[in-house]
Amino acid sequence: MTSSVIFAGFGGQGILFSGKVLATAGLVEDKEISWLPSYGPEMRGGTASCSVIISDTPIGSPIIAEPNVVIAMNRPSLDKYIAVAEKDAYVFYDSSLIDEEITRKDVKAFPIPATQMANDNGITGLANMIMLGKMVKESGAVSYDLIMEGLKKVVSAKHADKLEKNIKALDLGYNF
Amino acid sequence: MAEKILMKGNEALAEAAITAGCRHYFGYPITPQTEVAAYMAKRMPKIGGTFLQAESEVAAINMVLGAAAAGVRSMTSSSSPGISLKSEGISYMAGCEVPALIVNVERGGPGLGGIQPSQSDYFQATKGGGHGDYHLIVLAPASVQEMYSLTIKGFELADNYRVPTMILTDGTIGQMMEPVSLDAVEVKQFDKPWAACGQRGRDHRNIINSLSLSPEELEQWNLNRYARYKVIEEKEQMYEEYMMDDAEICIVAFGIAARVSKNAIVEARKKGLKVGMIRPITLWPFPTKALKAAAEKCKAFISVELSMGQMIDDVKLAIDCKKPVYLCNRTGGVIVSSNEVVAKIEEVSKM
Amino acid sequence: MDFKKTKGLTDAPLHYCPGCTHGIIHRLVAESLEELGVLDRTVGVASVGCSVFTYNYFNCDMVQAAHGRAPAVATGIKRARPDDIVFTYQGDGDLAAIGTAETVHSAARNENITIIFVNNAIYGMTGGQMAPTTLPNQITQTSPYGRDVTVVGYPVKVCEMLSQVDGASYVERVAVNNVKNIMKAKKAIKKAFQNQIEGKGFSLIEVLSTCPTNWGKSPADAIKWLDENMATYYPLGVYKDKEATKND
Known part of the structure; x- marks a missing residue:
């Protein structure tokens, strides 16, 4: 199995971070992994994306032309990647930021009001992890246990409060 | 390890x-x-x-x-x-x-x-x-x-x-x-x-x-x-051979272009096209020995590059222009896609 | 007094023109290194210009640097071998034109190196073109009507400039136009090396020097011209001495 996941949104939404958590989870399972960020002058506010591939077989190119999983956290990202997503792809989008109906009928679309949920639960800024939790649940790219382990590897024990909030966000998404 | x-x-x-x-x-x-x-x-x-x-x-x-x-x-x-x-x-x-x-x-x-x-x-x-x-x-x-x-x-x-x-x-x-x-x-x-x-x-x-x-x-x-x-x-010539055993078309690519080409080769093989790759690891010295050997059995070469075609000169020199060498490229910071490479392989296979 | 050749110089005959003061400055540098007992652990950096061949003359390990880059090369050597004594020997074109950035920034870092800066107000090696230190109205091959400051700007006063750089430890301008000044120059150069031995950081000694050939003067007239023109535009003296300031 190969999961080709694109995370996309604004800079500052934690796009690269959630990709890193996913990639690290794959590493725990000793899968083949690549994580490729968009890079450049777009830091805060601009577009940010990253491509994560988790596979049982060696990965050729780290560049994803046709993702089978899309996590979109703003409208331009959703428009851009839903257009190239594979048939039957999982498409997760933050419905509190994106006011749009998915017209493609051959993908599995999941609207999640992640930003709203984060605000309501006192974890503003962690919509990315809510999205990731839901993605793990639905796509099965990695297991629940693995994503938690991945998170613990990425957020060091030194930042216990941060870790706690991230776990909460993942759980919120997973159980949504 | x-x-x-x-x-x-x-x-x-x-x-x-x-x-x-x-x-x-x-x-x-x-x-x-x-x-x-x-x-x-x-x-x-x-x-x-x-x-x-x-x-x-x-x-x-x-x-x-x-x-x-x-x-x-x-x-x-x-x-x-x-x-x-x-x-x-x-x-x-x-x-x-x-x-x-x-x-x-x-x-x-x-x-x-x-x-x-x-x-x-x-x-x-x-x-x-x-x-x-x-x-x-x-x-x-x-x-x-x-x-x-x-x-x-x-x-x-x-x-x-x-x-x-x-x-x-x-x-x-x-x-x-x-x-x-x-x-x-x-x-x-x-x-x-x-x-x-x-x-x-x-x-x-x-x-x-x-x-x-x-x-x-x-x-x-x-x-x-x-x-x-x-x-x-x-x-000191270093290179990697990928699916070259029965290859009729030989892609030459390095770095990220070689990664994209690997995907393309897998796709092209699904279509029955016999294509492989020599990936130079040393660009200087250029792996001329491997290319010379490939020129004996392959009918054509494709240089896949993120430039207007620079390494292609060395490919031609390495094989003394014995076989045609085609270019598949993007430039300016655009990365050549797997589909573009597959299309080039198909085009060359029909020549 | 027993006058002997210093061990700091090799036996290679100097290629400099008759009357050129590079020879004197070479001797002052070489004597200093010998007297301080550091010749055996010294690495010199030759620059581009008349002093390009100093690697044949100084009796120590030498690295030849690209035009203007000697302070960067010296930085690399010193960082790799902190126990070595590292110096550059540069002319005015090399140090004050193409190598301005390397000069200023090695001073800003207070790099623990010694720079010998030979200012003769002209490009010697290439045959007498205008230098960054060529005086206003001075005639050279590329300022045939005299340096016109309204067109090409003013000379760069290196010591004055570096005196404003916080990092620089010791900056002094000397001349080698008479015995008294030569003795002063020796003292300054030796002190610059002593500073490095003691880890005090960046020292630069600017030495006003003559270029009879490209100035179109006899050696005696060249000395006189230095005295009357250069030494007035570029006043001699200590421009920065962190140690001295500390003691005040």
Whole structure:
């Protein structure tokens, strides 16, 4: 199995971070992994994306032309990647930021009001992890246990409060 | 094998340099290689090394020259426009026969160009770059693991032959993360009796110099160096063969273009097209032996590059133009897609 | 007094023109290194210009640097071999034109090196072109009507400039136009090396020097011209001495 996941949104939404958590989870399972960020002058506010591939077989190119999983956290990202997503792809989008109906009928679309949920639960800024939790649940790219382990590897024990909030966000998404 | 960890290519490269015994890094910020400098800035002070952010790329390469001339493993990293600035110092290092490692994480050019991945410094890296008769040894990693292993190899080759060595990579390989095992490799170290580091009882002075006003003497220096280049060409060609056993079409690609080509080959094979790849790992010396052998059985070659077609010249030269060589390319920071490569393979297969 | 050749110089005959003061400055540098007992652990950096061949003359390990880059090369050597004594020997074109950035920034870093800066107000090696230190109205091959400051700007006063750089430890301008000044120059050069031995950081000694050939003067007239024109535009003296200031 190969999961080709694109995370996309604004800079500052934690796009690269959630990709890193996913990639690290794959590493725990000793899968083949690549994580490729968009890079450049777009830091805060601009577009940010990253491509994560988790596979049982060696990965050729780290560049994803046709993702089978899309996590979109703003409208331009959703428009851009839903257009190239594979048939039957999982498409997760933050419905509190994106006011749009998915017209493609051959993908599995999941609207999640992640930003709203984060605000309501006192974890503003962690919509990315809510999205990731839901993605793990639905796509099965990695297991629940693995994503938690991945998170613990990425957020060091030194930042216990941060870790706690991230776990909460993942759980919120997973159980949504 | 050591436990695998996730690392950016640029970081794996920096860690490899430290493993190789490099304790002197001189650089100047430029996207997309800045992680190398940032990593060194963090690590070097903790291990008694020197990280110095120079006032310019020009100064940085000359600091590298100074440190390397004094006999230590030293390096710099930059991206395309910065490498142009360093080219003066690189030419001097080639002339002085001072070994060091120069890293080019390429971006689109010419001029200030862009910041997205490119391979358009191939000519600059493999044909000289600066003035005068010289070559660098040029290594082209295609994975984060190779960023690690080839950096160590690069220091060894440089010292062994007293030839400055370049890691030629691009923004993709530099920025991407992959699992990498930082193996406790045995790193070869070399005596440097030629180093200018104070005589301390030595019975002669060591002079590091590239100047001779006698044309006959300078000619002899060049001939001596080229004799060494000949040995390097004979002994150090590195490449990877991918699905070449029954290949009728041979793709030649390095770095990220080779990664994309692997995907394309898998797709094309599903369509019944017999295609394989030779991936040069050393761009200089170019793996001519492998290509010559491939020319005996393949009917055509495709050079896949992120440039207007630079390596294609070396492919043609390597096979003495015995078979047609086609180009599949994007430039300016655009990465050629797997679909584009597949389309080219299909087109060539019908010719 | 027993006048002997210094061990700091090799037996190679100097290539400098008759009357040129490079020879004197070489001797002062070489004597200093010998007297301080550091010749055996010294690495010199030759620059581009008339002093390009200093690697043949100074009796120590030498590295030849690209035009203007000597302070960067010296930085690399010193960082690699902190116990070595590292100096550059540069002319005015090399140091104050193409190598301005390297000069200023090695001073800003208080790099523990010694720079011998030979200012003769002209490019000698290439045959007498205008230098960054060529005086206003001075005639050279590329300022044939005299340096016109309204067109090409003013000379660069290196010591004055570096005196404003916080990092620089010791900056002094000397001349080698008479015995008294030569003795002063020797003292300054030796102190610059002593500073490095003691880890005090960046020292630069600017030495006003003559170029009879390209100035179109006899050696005696050249000395006189230095005295009357250069020494007035470039006043001699200590421009920065962190140690001295500390003691005040």
